[in-house]
Amino acid sequence: MKSGSGNVARGAPQQVRIIGGQWKRTPLPVPSGEGLRPTPDRVRETLFNWLGQDLGGMRCLDAFAGSGALGFEAASRGAARVLMVEHAARAVRQLRANQDKLGADQIEIVQADARRLITTLPPGAFDVVFLDPPFASGWMNDLLAPAARLLAPGGVIYAESDIALEDDALAVLDLACLRRAKAGAVHYHLLESIPKT
Numbered sequence: 001m002k003s004g005s006g007n008v009a010r011g012a013p014q015q016v017r018i019i020g021g022q023w024k025r026t027p028l029p030v031p032s033g034e035g036l037r038p039t040p041d042r043v044r045e046t047l048f049n050w051l052g053q054d055l056g057g058m059r060c061l062d063a064f065a066g067s068g069a070l071g072f073e074a075a076s077r078g079a080a081r082v083l084m085v086e087h088a089a090r091a092v093r094q095l096r097a098n099q100d101k102l103g104a105d106q107i108e109i110v111q112a113d114a115r116r117l118i119t120t121l122p123p124g125a126f127d128v129v130f131l132d133p134p135f136a137s138g139w140m141n142d143l144l145a146p147a148a149r150l151l152a153p154g155g156v157i158y159a160e161s162d163i164a165l166e167d168d169a170l171a172v173l174d175l176a177c178l179r180r181a182k183a184g185a186v187h188y189h190l191l192e193s194i195p196k197t
Helices: 041-051 069-076 089-102 140-149 167-172
Strands: 015-017 027-029 059-062 081-086 107-111 126-131 151-161 175-183 186-193
Touching: 027 089, 041 069, 041 151, 041 175, 041 186, 059 069, 069 081, 069 089, 069 107, 069 126, 081 089, 089 107, 126 140, 140 151, 140 186, 167 175
Parallel strands: 059 081, 059 126, 081 107, 126 151
Antiparallel strands: 015 027, 151 186, 175 186
8 A cells, every 4th residue: 555645654664574475474675755555464464365365377467566565465376477567666676676586577567657557458467456556546436447447257356445435336337346344544345347247
């Protein structure tokens, strides 16, 4: 998760620790001064309980990678491909350094504006899309439709936001909420496409 300010949130870790898979317990540095606030361990643990501990063969998009906590966690748990998208140059440099440290060849890191890039990626290209835009940015509603287009059959979107996503608004986008939870100010959701009848 990213904060909306230009500084690391008070109390935010200067590193994240992978909590499962082949790189379990590996610490990864997080650059300061980028407004990065990594998704907390307990939220990631819940998310990967929802997704299943083994992501073997899955294709994942970490659309606002930031610290890379979600994308590296997915790769650690066997994802075949993880595309990380991040706009901030300093964060991209750290992501690449962490990728090198892990020898994570299944990860591709792209420096780009995720809001634009997700509209250009091929439909059905991903099994899991992680949507964790800057906190309180108000971007989530505009991101859900292009993210849903990227889902392969049976794919899911993880959406982390400062507000709860309403079922009625999701249904308009042909999305349904499978799971939802809240930790502090963070609302997080697991969404799936509603099959066309």
